[in-house]
Amino acid sequence: MEIIAIILGGVLINNFVFMQYLGLCPFVGVSRQLETALGMSGAVVFVMTMASAVTAALEIYVLAPLGLGYLRTIAYILVIASFVQLVEIFMKKAAPGLYKALGIYLPLITTNCAVLGVTMLNVRRSYGILLSTLNGLAGALGWSLAIIIFAGIRERWRLMDIPKTLEGFPLALISTGLMSLAFLGFQNLFKAAFH
Amino acid sequence: MIEAILTMGISGLAFGVLLGVAARKFRVEQDPRVSRIIEVLPGANCGGCGYPGCSGLAAAIVAGQAPVNACTVGGNTVAEKVAGIMGVQASAVTARVAMVYCQGSRDVAEPRAEYVGIEACRALDQLGGVKGCPYGCLGLGSCVKACKFGAMYMSSQGIPVVIREKCTGCGACVKACPRKLIELVPADKQVHILCRSYDKGPVVRKYCKVGCIACQACVRACPLKAISMDRGTLARIDYSLCDNCEICVSKCPVKTIVSYKLREEKAVS
Numbered sequence: 001m002e003i004i005a006i007i008l009g010g011v012l013i014n015n016f017v018f019m020q021y022l023g024l025c026p027f028v029g030v031s032r033q034l035e036t037a038l039g040m041s042g043a044v045v046f047v048m049t050m051a052s053a054v055t056a057a058l059e060i061y062v063l064a065p066l067g068l069g070y071l072r073t074i075a076y077i078l079v080i081a082s083f084v085q086l087v088e089i090f091m092k093k094a095a096p097g098l099y100k101a102l103g104i105y106l107p108l109i110t111t112n113c114a115v116l117g118v119t120m121l122n123v124r125r126s127y128g129i130l131l132s133t134l135n136g137l138a139g140a141l142g143w144s145l146a147i148i149i150f151a152g153i154r155e156r157w158r159l160m161d162i163p164k165t166l167e168g169f170p171l172a173l174i175s176t177g178l179m180s181l182a183f184l185g186f187q188n189l190f191k192a193a194f195h
Numbered sequence: 196m197i198e199a200i201l202t203m204g205i206s207g208l209a210f211g212v213l214l215g216v217a218a219r220k221f222r223v224e225q226d227p228r229v230s231r232i233i234e235v236l237p238g239a240n241c242g243g244c245g246y247p248g249c250s251g252l253a254a255a256i257v258a259g260q261a262p263v264n265a266c267t268v269g270g271n272t273v274a275e276k277v278a279g280i281m282g283v284q285a286s287a288v289t290a291r292v293a294m295v296y297c298q299g300s301r302d303v304a305e306p307r308a309e310y311v312g313i314e315a316c317r318a319l320d321q322l323g324g325v326k327g328c329p330y331g332c333l334g335l336g337s338c339v340k341a342c343k344f345g346a347m348y349m350s351s352q353g354i355p356v357v358i359r360e361k362c363t364g365c366g367a368c369v370k371a372c373p374r375k376l377i378e379l380v381p382a383d384k385q386v387h388i389l390c391r392s393y394d395k396g397p398v399v400r401k402y403c404k405v406g407c408i409a410c411q412a413c414v415r416a417c418p419l420k421a422i423s424m425d426r427g428t429l430a431r432i433d434y435s436l437c438d439n440c441e442i443c444v445s446k447c448p449v450k451t452i453v454s455y456k457l458r459e460e461k462a463v464s
Contacts, residue, residue, distance in 0.1 A: 058206070066198045075206065082210035086217050093221035165321065 006131060008190055010138025016114045017146035018180035023114030026105045027147050028172050037151035039098040041144035043091070043106060045137065047083045048115050052136025054079050055119040056129045076119050081110045114143055150179065228280050229253045235276040237269045241343055243365030256281065267291055268363040290382040291364035293347070293357045296391045297332040297376045298451070300352030303404040304328060310335075320373040327402030330392040332376055341371035359455070385439045385456040386432065388413070393428050407451045413443035 016022045030036045055076050088106055091099045118139040122132040153175060232253040240248040244265045246255050255261035263281055264274035306325045312318055316337035324333050334353040346361035369377045376391055392399050396408035409428045421436035444454045
């Protein structure tokens, strides 16, 4: 039951972008094209899942027994930054075109509040390593879902006649708000399905 | 305390080793000339060359897509160094400076309304400006804010002035102007027609005392035929033909044409 709750919660009900307003910088930054959005999604899924697993292990086996809770933020950022760097090194080799298209937004995953946010939530809800990993994966999938839907919408803007004052970021933020309204509809999904 | 140091130290070391191994495994072979060129470039990342930052230009030079003298900021000294790295002969960089093609300061093009809003030309441009001229300077100084080299300032009458000695020709101000009034011109050209209004003479007269009224006196006066009429209502100089003779400067009835050489001589005397 808890597994289903985590997956549904991460992907739909507590979607990072639309419900918690986390990770908006790359969300707005690289959602112009479906292709870059997919690449970014892949990077975020990898970083968030791995970071969740490693930080949970770090918390349970090192930080908590030694009473080093105050080191949490810096230790977690170290883990996240390492994984981001790993993705960057790998992507530079495997997909140089995508690496170029993502530009500054790839290293910026390090400071993506959704990634740090999910690891912090794992601690607060005292999930074990397995559930933390699942929560990270679900959160990342939710984030990916959001950016991929949004990239689809933004690709259509190119064919539209948009008022000049709304072009670019203003319209992106307004559309995000409208989509988050739509996602409000998922609020009672879990209750409705299981009670 | 000691646990904290050990924890961070050990985990840092572990991730460092991991990344080191990954970096070795997924290494991308890069031309060593790229990093050497990055070292000699100014490093201002101004984007004046048209590439994203100095590293972008370095990659383009090595790939043969950009000439070795593409960096206008660095000038000849940098061009020679880059040419040395690339093993080719450098041709001289023609220095370029920014030129503001509007003289419509507050005293000659009176504001017809007061603007209270965002202090950015782009915002005011949406409203059409306050001076009456649909082509002229909006006077909020977005170009001055865009200059990374302190080479521009706003005159007391609200028109941007380029300090030619400091201008590196990076073109940041060119991009900042929503009315496209700033252009990069060859630094050795002294005579400029400072107006971009395509309105007919009588219309220009109504809102600006120094705008081009399309009388064509300069076109007739130019011995080299370097001046022609653009769309029939605006005089323009072909810089490749102009030899700084300044005959047109004295012929212009509204003082739209200025000579920077004469200005400097006046300043000295």
